[in-house]
Amino acid sequence: MSKCVCMIAEFRGGNFRRVSFEVASEGKRIADSLGLSLCGIAVGSGVADKAADLGRYGVDKVFVADDPALENYVAEAYVPVVAEIVAKCDPAVIVLPASVDGKDLGARLAGRLQAGLAQDCTEVVCENGAVKAKRPIFAGKCFAWCEWAEGALPVISCRPNVMDCFAPMEDKRAEIEKVDVSIPAARSRVTGVDLDTSGKVELTEAEIIISGGRGMKGPENYALIEELAGLLGAAVGASRAAVDSGWRPHSDQVGQTGKVVNPNLYIAVGISGAIQHLAGMGSSKFIVAVNKDPEAPIFSKADYGIVEDLFSFIPAFKEEVEKHKSTCS
Numbered sequence: 001m002s003k004c005v006c007m008i009a010e011f012r013g014g015n016f017r018r019v020s021f022e023v024a025s026e027g028k029r030i031a032d033s034l035g036l037s038l039c040g041i042a043v044g045s046g047v048a049d050k051a052a053d054l055g056r057y058g059v060d061k062v063f064v065a066d067d068p069a070l071e072n073y074v075a076e077a078y079v080p081v082v083a084e085i086v087a088k089c090d091p092a093v094i095v096l097p098a099s100v101d102g103k104d105l106g107a108r109l110a111g112r113l114q115a116g117l118a119q120d121c122t123e124v125v126c127e128n129g130a131v132k133a134k135r136p137i138f139a140g141k142c143f144a145w146c147e148w149a150e151g152a153l154p155v156i157s158c159r160p161n162v163m164d165c166f167a168p169m170e171d172k173r174a175e176i177e178k179v180d181v182s183i184p185a186a187r188s189r190v191t192g193v194d195l196d197t198s199g200k201v202e203l204t205e206a207e208i209i210i211s212g213g214r215g216m217k218g219p220e221n222y223a224l225i226e227e228l229a230g231l232l233g234a235a236v237g238a239s240r241a242a243v244d245s246g247w248r249p250h251s252d253q254v255g256q257t258g259k260v261v262n263p264n265l266y267i268a269v270g271i272s273g274a275i276q277h278l279a280g281m282g283s284s285k286f287i288v289a290v291n292k293d294p295e296a297p298i299f300s301k302a303d304y305g306i307v308e309d310l311f312s313f314i315p316a317f318k319e320e321v322e323k324h325k326s327t328c329s
């Protein structure tokens, strides 16, 4: 098989995560620029039935490893399987999601393949047949462009919610090749994985996020933003101060030591805007801040700033949203 661009999809809980389609779209743009085809790697349990859908986002051919042992991401099982498939497609470039699992997989895969890894990229361009990738550094304070030496294999993880996703081509299906892979048994020290199936909107994939900080004063007050989030179809996030206080789980934390998010709308409520928080949400497309302190640093990043006590603003805003929804329905 001649060289191709290879995208690695992320399949969880019976579906591809949205970031997979973003990565497929980005892979297609790169493949078109380099004059190559786009192949996909889909690994998981029950993934075979859905793999052809990747064709809607430009993938020509998908290599599928479908096995119950691959239901959840466990590095010891996934990495050898993906590496075996990569050897089959002989890629010129590999793109994958910069999700928690994707970053782990990308690093291990690059190590195994002796490839060059650029994590959490926000832009990829092709110049004179070579790729260049842009990634945030120093907690998002500046950006670095990465280039690869001739002959080196670029492995590029793409930050969720950044790369434009194609409108799906409804009638396009990818060719499928099922791969019999040997899953290394009993090599993993992980014997059971509990997957959170609470149905919450995943922070890194949410289009709207409302995050609460220390200004929320206590865990009981998060009901305020949870109700508003319910009305807006938003996910709820938190600052580290709120997480460290035990008000919210670490999975809600946005920032340098939490999740990097990129929603269309980020509403920061009672959050001062420390650099470590901005590192996780500063590239959101539209930022609204609610803070009673007009000097709070979050306002320097916000598109809209509301200087008000959150305990009067949030209920009033919620009431307006409810009114608006009832007149629209």
Ligand SMILES: Cc1cc2nc3c(=O)[nH]c(=O)nc-3n(C[C@H](O)[C@H](O)[C@H](O)COP(=O)(O)OP(=O)(O)OC[C@H]3O[C@@H](n4cnc5c(N)ncnc54)[C@H](O)[C@@H]3O)c2cc1C
Pocket (backbone or CB within 6 Å): 212, 213, 214, 215, 216, 238, 239, 240, 241, 242, 253, 254, 255, 256, 257, 258, 259, 269, 270, 271, 272, 273, 274, 275, 276, 277, 280, 290, 291, 292, 293, 296, 308, 309, 310, 311
């Ligand atoms: C290595 C390192 C990593 C870190 N990683 C992270 C990270 O990943 N994420 C993160 O968030 N932080 C992180 N931090 C912590 C960060 O430096 C800040 O301490 C933290 O973000 C502060 O959280 P906060 O804004 O909720 O609290 P505060 O800074 O205490 O701000 C609370 C804000 O609420 C406002 N407020 C209070 N009451 C009201 C009210 N009634 N109405 C409206 N506004 C009100 C106040 O004016 C204030 O601006 C990290 C720090 C370090 C050193």
